[in-house]
Each structure stands twice: as C-alpha cells, then as structure tokens.
C-alpha cells in the first residue's frame with residue numbers, strides 16, 4: 381500500500397505513535413509518505429520506503445494567523461496525485477481530519493478517490509476538541525472520515541458521549557517496540573543518581589497541567605520520609621517552574637532531578653524502581669507502557685484509558701485522580717516488599733508484551749484493508 385501519514389512532529393504522544401507506525405509499515409514493505417510541517421524527530425534515518433513532504437505555509441502581512449490547514453490540504457492533494465497514494469491516515473483530529481476532508485473533496489473534482497482514516501489520540505477529543513471553537517468541525521470531520529480509530533476503549537466512549545458520532549470507531553491500542561524499550565544494565569548510572577542505594581521514582585511527560593506533576597512531587601515527599609528515594613523528572617513544559625517551586629516549598633529539591641527532554645528514555649527507565657502517571661486526563665498513557673516494557677511498576681491515576689494499560693494490583697496500582705495519600709501508600713507497599721516489587725516488575729513486562737508492535741501492526745494493516753474494501 382501507499383500510505384500518507386499526517387501527524388504532529390512531536391517528541392511524544394500522537395506524533396511518536398504516528399511516526400513509529402509509519403516506520404513499522406515501511407519495514408514490512410508499504411510505501412509511507414509523511415506529511416508534516418517539520419521532520420518528525422524519530423525520522424532521522426534513511427529507508428527506501430519512507431518519504432517526507434514538508435508543509436510550508438506562505439506568509440503574507442495580512443495573515444495574523446498562518447492558514448496551515450489550507451497549506452496541509454494542498455500538500456495532501458499534491459502528494460496523493462503525484463505519489464498515487466492509496467489512503468491517507470491522519471493522527472490527531474485537529475486540524476488534520478478537516479484538512480484531509482478538504483483534500484478529499486478537491487481530489488474528487490480531479491476524479492481521484494482517496495479514503496481517509498482518522499486516529500483519535502486524546503486531547504483532540506477530551507480537552508481541545510469539545511471546545512465550541514472546534515467542536516462542529518471535529519464532529520463533521522470524524523463523521524466524514526472513511527475510518528476512525530481510537531487508542532483506547534475509554535477514548536472511544538468519550539468520543540461517543542462528547543460528540544454526535546454516527547460512524548463506528550475501532551479501538552486499536554497504542555503499541556511499543558520491545559526491541560528498543562527493554563531494561564538495560566545501567567548500574568553505574570543508578571549509583572551516580574542514588575549513591576546511597578536510594579529508590580528511584582520517575583515520571584516523563586510534556587509537563588502540561590493535565591499531567592498533575594504536582595501530585596507526584598507531593599507523593600514523593602511522603603514516600604521519601606519512609607523510604608530514602610530520589611525523583612527523576614524527564615521532559616519539560618509549561619508547569620516546570622511551578623513544580624520547581626513546589627519542590628523548594630516541600631524541602632525536597634535536593635532529591636529531585638530534572639533531566640529535560642531526553643531521547644534515550646529507555647536508558648533512564650532502566651534505572652527506575654517505580655513510574656508515576658497521575659494525569660487528570662489520559663486517553664492511553666504511552667509513557668506508562670514504555671515504563672512497563674522496561675520492567676517498572678506503575679503508580680497511576682484512574683484517568684481515561686490508563687487502567688486499560690496499568691492493571692490495578694498486578695502491574696502497579698491505580699488510584700482516584702488526585703488521591704496522593706493512596707498513591708503514597710501504594711508506593712510504600714511496593715517498595716517495602718521486594719517479593720511484591722519483583723512480581724510486579726515481571727507482570728509489567730508481560731502486560732507490555734500484549735501491546736507489542738508485532739501484535740498491533742497487523743491490526744492497522746487489516747483495518748486499512750477493510751476501509752479500502754468498503755470505499
């Protein structure tokens with residue numbers, strides 16, 4: 381198949397899922413054309429089946445806001461015609477699904493039919509999408525897609541309850557490349573961060589308010605009083621200053637380390653004893669899955685699709701959003717009991733294997749075939 385993939389070229393979330401999916405499709409022989417405004421970070425190598433088309437938006441003094449959606453639709457038309465694409469797969473509805481709808485209509489006038497598949501990732505539904513400034517366009521473009529997938533059952537249900545959706549939504553969960561995300565022997569690094577044998581607690585994200593990293597710092601303060609620990613915060617974003625302030629306020633700054641945006645997350649995860657994902661909203665929680673693949677049990681909130689990934693009492697523990705006392709108690713329970721800790725590490729890896737790229741990729745291929753057959 382010749383597949384066009386449209387996504388945000390981000391370091392995490394939907395951008396990474398889309399890029400890794402494209403790479404995997406190319407590896408099994410499909411021709412994949414990425415259409416984005418800049419090269420996705422994980423696309424920094426040569427593959428004979430991968431092509432990259434940059435969307436550039438012409439600027440003009442009249443434009444207070446650059447019309448990216450129009451430029452993206454025009455690029456989709458161009459690539460579909462010249463590369464003879466079989467289908468377009470957009471990741472994150474806003475504004476990719478409506479741009480794809482526009483491209484599809486333009487192509488129809490040129491006698492070309494191109495099916496469009498939209499994958500919903502989370503905030504395009506749960507936060508941004510339902511804002512009245514976007515909702516009518518999101519509803520319309522989902523309904524007009526030839527295929528719609530959601531990354532978790534919870535996101536599928538949220539989409540049906542928040543929007544008037546007439547089409548079927550297929551759940552195809554996110555996946556993990558177990559060749560990359562596996563626990564590595566990094567004892568010398570662990571010793572550098574935890575010189576006195578402290579436990580290492582970890583979180584990675586884009587440091588947005590929705591992640592509730594302040595909860596993690598408060599949980600850490602409680603755990604650290606009972607079990608000497610260090611907290612590793614990987615990533616960066618708008619909440620960073622507030623988090624640093626809270627660390628100072630709670631007197632834990634000397635035990636909290638900010639690593640910034642790190643490409644080799646799997647190496648940092650290999651040092652961790654527990655991983656935290658305390659989000660207020662989270663359609664899936666890819667970061668938790670990455671930790672689990674590196675044999676790290678997860679302490680999480682019960683937001684959105686997280687409980688579909690982190691199994692309560694098996695791969696870690698799930699608490700109500702914001703219940704820092706429960707999260708701290710669960711952390712201490714695991715860290716104080718080496719047998720439980722070891723069992724949960726094994727369970728985390730076993731659970732991660734269910735989301736192996738090798739298991740999920742055929743689901744996308746089968747779905748592409750189904751949509752092509754119907755349209």
Ligand code: GMT
Nearest residue numbers: 393394501502503661662663664665666
């Ligand atoms: O909030 C983020 O972490 C970024 C966001 C995105 O679209 O890039 O992530 C969403 O998509 C990820 C990939 O499908 C999911 O693993 C995240 O759970 C989801 N984030 C939220 O729902 C808040």
